[in-house]
Amino acid sequence: xxxxxxxxxxxxxxxxxxxxxxxxxxxxxxxxxxxxxxxxxxxxxxxxxxxxxxxxxxxxxxxxxxxxxxxxxxxxxxxxxxxxxxxxxxxxxxxxxxxxxxxxxxxxxxxxxxxxxxxxxxxxxxxxxxxxxxxxxxxxxxxxxxxxxxxxxxxxxxxxxxxxxxxxxxxxxxxxxxxxxxxxxxxxxxxxxxxxxxxxxxxxxxxxxxxxxxxxxxxxxxxxxxxxxxxxxxxxxxxxxxxxxxxxxxxxxxxxxxxxxxxxxxxxxxxxxxxxxxxxxxxxxxxxxxxxxxxxxxxxxxxxxxxxxxxxxxxxxxxxxxxxxxxxxxxxxxxxxxxxxxxxxxxxxxxxxxxxxxxxxxxxxxxxxxxxxxxxxxxxxxxxxxxxxxxxxxxxxxxxxxxxxxxxxxxxxxxxx
Amino acid sequence: xxxxxxxxxxxxxxxxxxxxxxxxxxxxxxxxxxxxxxxxxxxxxxxxxxxxxxxxxxxxxxxxxxxxxxxxxxxxxxxxxxxxxxxxxxxxxxxxxxxxxxxxxxxxxxxxxxxxxxxxxxxxxxxxxxxxxxxxxxxxxxxxxxxxxxxxxxxxxxxxxxxxxxxxxxxxxxxxxxxxxxxxxxxxxxxxxxxxxxxxxxxxxxxxxxxxxxxxxxxxxxxxxxxxxxxxxxxxxxxxxxxxxxxxxxxxxxxxxxxxxxxxxxxxxxxxxxxxxxxxxxxxxxxxxxxxxxxxxxxxxxxxxxxxxxxxxxxxxxxxxxxxxxxxxxxxxxxxxxxxxxxxxxxxxxxxxxxxxxxxxxxxxxxxxxxxxxxxxxxxxxxxxxxxxxxxxxxxxxxxxxxxxxxxxxxxxxxxxxxxxxxxxxxxxxxxxxxxxxxxxxxxxxxxxxxxxxxxxxxxxxxxxxxxxxxxxxxxxxxxxxxxxxxxxxxxxxx
Numbered sequence: 040x041x042x043x044x045x046x047x048x049x050x051x052x053x054x055x056x057x058x059x060x061x062x063x064x065x066x067x068x069x070x071x072x073x074x075x076x077x078x079x080x081x082x083x084x085x086x087x088x089x090x091x092x093x094x095x096x097x098x099x100x101x102x103x104x105x106x107x108x109x110x111x112x113x114x115x116x117x118x119x120x121x122x123x124x125x126x127x128x129x130x131x132x133x134x135x136x137x138x139x140x141x142x143x144x145x146x147x148x149x150x151x152x153x154x155x156x157x158x159x160x161x162x163x164x165x166x167x168x169x170x171x172x173x174x175x176x177x178x179x180x181x182x183x184x185x186x187x188x189x190x191x192x193x194x195x196x197x198x199x200x201x202x203x204x205x206x207x208x209x210x211x212x213x214x215x216x217x218x219x220x221x222x223x224x225x226x227x228x229x230x231x232x233x234x235x236x237x238x239x240x241x242x243x244x245x246x247x248x249x250x251x252x253x254x255x256x257x258x259x260x261x262x263x264x265x266x267x268x269x270x271x272x273x274x275x276x277x278x279x280x281x282x283x284x285x286x287x288x289x290x291x292x293x294x295x296x297x298x299x300x301x302x303x304x305x306x307x308x309x310x311x312x313x314x315x316x317x318x319x320x321x322x323x324x325x326x327x328x329x330x331x332x333x334x335x336x337x338x339x340x341x342x343x344x345x346x347x348x349x350x351x352x353x354x355x356x357x358x359x360x361x362x363x364x365x366x367x368x369x370x371x372x373x374x375x376x377x378x379x380x381x382x383x384x385x386x387x388x389x390x391x392x393x394x395x396x397x398x399x400x401x402x403x404x405x406x407x408x409x410x411x412x413x414x415x416x417x418x419x420x421x422x423x424x425x426x427x428x429x430x431x432x433x434x435x436x437x438x439x440x441x442x443x444x445x446x447x448x449x450x451x452x453x454x455x456x
Numbered sequence: 457x458x459x460x461x462x463x464x465x466x467x468x469x470x471x472x473x474x475x476x477x478x479x480x481x482x483x484x485x486x487x488x489x490x491x492x493x494x495x496x497x498x499x500x501x502x503x504x505x506x507x508x509x510x511x512x513x514x515x516x517x518x519x520x521x522x523x524x525x526x527x528x529x530x531x532x533x534x535x536x537x538x539x540x541x542x543x544x545x546x547x548x549x550x551x552x553x554x555x556x557x558x559x560x561x562x563x564x565x566x567x568x569x570x571x572x573x574x575x576x577x578x579x580x581x582x583x584x585x586x587x588x589x590x591x592x593x594x595x596x597x598x599x600x601x602x603x604x605x606x607x608x609x610x611x612x613x614x615x616x617x618x619x620x621x622x623x624x625x626x627x628x629x630x631x632x633x634x635x636x637x638x639x640x641x642x643x644x645x646x647x648x649x650x651x652x653x654x655x656x657x658x659x660x661x662x663x664x665x666x667x668x669x670x671x672x673x674x675x676x677x678x679x680x681x682x683x684x685x686x687x688x689x690x691x692x693x694x695x696x697x698x699x700x701x702x703x704x705x706x707x708x709x710x711x712x713x714x715x716x717x718x719x720x721x722x723x724x725x726x727x728x729x730x731x732x733x734x735x736x737x738x739x740x741x742x743x744x745x746x747x748x749x750x751x752x753x754x755x756x757x758x759x760x761x762x763x764x765x766x767x768x769x770x771x772x773x774x775x776x777x778x779x780x781x782x783x784x785x786x787x788x789x790x791x792x793x794x795x796x797x798x799x800x801x802x803x804x805x806x807x808x809x810x811x812x813x814x815x816x817x818x819x820x821x822x823x824x825x826x827x828x829x830x831x832x833x834x835x836x837x838x839x840x841x842x843x844x845x846x847x848x849x850x851x852x853x854x855x856x857x858x859x860x861x862x863x864x865x866x867x868x869x870x871x872x873x874x875x876x877x878x879x880x881x882x883x884x885x886x887x888x889x890x891x892x893x894x895x896x897x898x899x900x901x902x903x904x905x906x907x908x909x910x911x912x913x914x915x916x917x918x919x920x921x922x923x924x925x926x927x928x929x930x931x932x933x934x935x936x937x938x939x940x941x942x943x944x945x946x947x948x949x950x951x
Contacts, residue, residue: 057883065885067796068770068782069789075779095779097786141775142782170775200779 072114072136073097075200076145078184079161081152082119088152088161090126091117091185092138095200112197117185123164140170145203146177146221147184150276150283153237159228159281165221173222176207179276179283181241181259190242191270206272207238212305214293215254215273219302228281232423234392234400236275236295239286244269254309255290279398287400294381294388297348298433300330301402308355314376315369316359323377324353324440333406337420343430344403348385352377353440363439364446370439378435385433393427469558477574481511484572487561488513496564503545504535509574518567520586523548528569528582542573542580552581562640587611587716592618598698598862602739607697612644612716618699619646623706627651635664635678635715639671643678644714646702651709653941659906660711660724675718682724684905689872691865692905694726701735709942725906727939729914729924731866732756737927746926753925755860759870762854763800764881764889766847770796772885788844797882799843803851804878806833808871811855912939919945 078091094114116133120126130138146165152158165171180187196202210216217236227235245259257274273289287295293309296302304327310320332347354363354373363370392399404422411417465487473480481498488496499512510532514524527548535545543551554560560570560579567585592614595607608615616630627649635643643664647657663682672678679693680686696702702712702721713722723730732752737745769776770785777785792799810829817825834852837843854874861867873896880888903910913920918938922928936942 065771067789068774069786069792071774071786073779073782073786095783097783097790139774142779144779172775198780198783204779 066137066139069097070136071139071141072130072134073142074138074140075142076147076188076203077123077140077143078117078147078149078180078188079123079152080149080183080185081155084119086157087119087121089117089183089185090120090123091115091147091188092126092130092134093188093199094134094138095142095198113199115185115188122161124168140168141172142200143171143175144200145207146175147187147240148177148179148237149184149187150179150181151183153179153276153278153283156282158283162221162224162228162281166225173225174220176203177219177221177224177237178240178272179237181239182243187240187242187270191268193268194266202268210238210272211303214296214305214307215289217275217292217296217302224278224281228278230404231280232398232421232426233402233404234284234396234398235278235281236287236292236400237278237283238272239274239276240270240272242269242271252290254293255288257286257288277396277400279396284396290384291388291391294384295400297325297327297350298331298346298385298388298401301405311377311380313357313359313361314372315361319358321357321359321373321377322355324355326351326353333403335403335406335410337407337410337425341430342425342428343432345432346434348433348435350381350435350437351440352437354442356443360448362442362446362448364442374437374439378437381435382433385435386431389431389433393429397427398423399426469556469561471557472555473557473560473572473577473579475575475577477509477511477572480572483557484513484560487557499529501529501532503532503542503573505538505540505545506535506542507538511572512569513564513572514569514584515564515567518587519569519584523582523584524569528571528584532571542571542576546571546580546582548582548584550583552583553578554581555579565640589614590719595697597864598696598701598734600698600734600736600739603735604698604700606699608699608702608714608719608721610717610719612642612714612718615699615714615721616644616646619703619706619712622699622703623648628706633661633664635667636669636672639673641672641715646706646712646714648706648709651707651936651942651944652711653709653943656725656906656940657711664713672715673717675713675715675720675722678713678715679722685903688903689869690728690900690903690910691731691863691869692724692726692903692910694723694730694863695720695865696723697721698735704735704738705730708936709940725908725940727905727908727912728900728910731863732861732925733923734862738930742927742929749926752860755857756870758857759854759861760874760877761889762850762857763804763874764877765886766850767796767800767878768881768885768889771882785844785846788846791841792844793841794843796847797878799847800851800878803833803837803843803847804854804875806837807851807855908939913937921947 072094074092075095076093078093080089080091082088092115094116096110096112096114098110114134116130118126118129120129127138127140148158152161165175191199191202193199193202196205207216211218216238219236219238224235224237227233239258241259243259244262246262258271261271261273263271273292275287275292275295277284277287293307296304307325308322309325310322313319313321327349328351329349331349332345334345336343336345357363361369363373389399407420407422408414408417411420468483473483484490485498490496490498495515495517497514497516501510501512502508503510512524512528528546531545531547552563554563554570555578560581563581564570567587569582569584571580571582573580589611590609592606592609594605598607606618608618620628625648629645629647629649631645631647633643633645635641645657645660645664660682667681669681672681675695679695682693684692694705696705697720699721702723705723706712710723710725713724737749739745740748770789774782789796794802806829810825810833814822814825814829834848838845838848858867858871858874861870876892876896877889880892884891900910901915909916912918913922914924919935920937920939921933921935923933927933934947935945936947938945
């Protein structure tokens, strides 16, 4: 009997332990407000920021009984704060539910704030807050981030997070924007000497006609007409040591992606002038199937990097109507022509990074590290300082794939043949 | 005579019968309360040739009247040879001589016929029992598509016949042992003499013989008497109603228990895997068999964790789910008045109620339960915003999955453990679920049944055919389970 009494006492204690310690961090799923995007702008005072929450409305998902909801799909609030973390509580002054960052996918920063010297300090809030995932995308907006969020009103994707998710996914696949997230931001910032690329976006149209080529533009220059959402995502924002320095155009972003093995390169559709008929273009799809060959020689007075880029090129169409599929000589000329053009572009880009940014966004620091026995030795070498004077030799190696779904075309008058 | 009658019935049973037919008959008349006891019959006759008085006692409801008329009475009456003994007159297939009164009573109670002859101080017992019962029918609980369909019925003799049909070997032993004092219930212990581990057999026999109960009507009751841990949530003795399955276990060195009045057999010692497997698993081709095995283990985990995972995710780990799904859950939860634990428990209990009520309901009303259950509890509860539609899906999925565990004992285990996980998930999220799961694993590892670890041969590891979650090719199943320590490990034909 004594044993049984003790047992019941013990089990009572155990139960109390469970009930006293359980549930403490419980918060029901429907009692939270999910911020899917956060916008950060410079505040009115020094060291203050203006934060914008884009909160999605789950109500939209309810459809049983056929009655949709009349509530708007999102809610946007903007206010002044010191940091990201305490802003959660402050938001509750106007938002009924508890704001959480668990579904946060996009961090939008205005160009003005990103170029501020204190921007890095702010970014480390993101690293400290446990609710924020490291896969959050960093987007730099030309205008204020709050403006951008308000003006982004997708016509078809009523749920804003879906819009962001899809437009970035396909933007990354085409190579117009880089595949980067804040984890990369922290890694590259802490590694020093390298450059991080953020996604560049805007809703402001730039009508000054700065566009340099068919697919060489930056967000704002695309100037689509019709009834559509105004926000554009193209090009990248260049960050060195955590602070924004400038921008790269969409073409430069594509070239960077081809040079950088750590970025996912998708399928890039682009055009080149036809070597036999300069008025017409060859439409191609560029695919990088293998990694680049990087040879580094840091010894001696003239350190060099030799890089060979294997490219798989499919000619999808050519208005010159030349049948490259059957003519190996012409194919060779086309190959040399394209290789030369791409190589020149690579050279220009590398010069730009060496002069303008004094850092490389190509992930070569990872290859350079292998040249040193220890990390301290690598740090002592100071790669960031050496890069601007480095001799970089780029060569492109093209393999042709198909020449369009149907290779035979009728001989037209005035076609090259 | 009067001296004998004055003894109390218990000590009287230990006496032997005297040669005096009249006094002996008086004893039996008093034991059977003839003529109040309507189906106990006595036939007095004069044996032809020998010219001796004889009495035949039997219980008419459990004996075969054909045998009594044609093989006993007819032969006794028509005999004309005076040199013959009683054994030589009767043409029955067996004849047994018994002297002690108690034993004679037992034989008569079993449906046999006792012949008492004047001047003989022994009773001749003739096997003539014929009990009424079902014929052999299809298995109802362990449905199989490809294997044999016949099932055990309530007659142990028929059941043993079904087993002998599958093992035609002299080393199959059928031992009889009484298990209850008053009702004289008999237990049949079946084993393969050249396979079974003697210690195991001994411990089973000891446990069975140590019982001191007035009556154990059938195996379902006996099972609870001989279990290792009566209060444990995990069953340790397997029930099967399929003779083919029982035989498969016999041939692996297990021990089978049979009893009259039980349409099942008990397999011991059973491990966790015995409850997880079906006989179908070996009849199907290996790919298909392992497919249904994987379905079954999936169903087991869905039953255990589906509801608990839902609660944990919605209350503690929202960051785990994709935004779209999260918003969908959040939207449907918004208008539900209860916290998600209450919501889940409400539906789980409703489901258990439908299941239990559906089982007990008389079959003409059966279909109504289905309609009422599905319609009211599913549709209406959602429309009235009492539960969210996702919860209906999750509970229904968990409930359906639980049926994939066919064994009724294990089914209860899983269903009850599910509630434990729901509560732990509600209190501590995944952390709590993981902790409870670990505790359950520890507990399972601690269970032993007749000295055999519950999770063997997986943990601890034994030489075996590795028939656990998945099975091997039949050609590769060459070992008997090592945890039973059988006399012959090798399953190949070479003996």
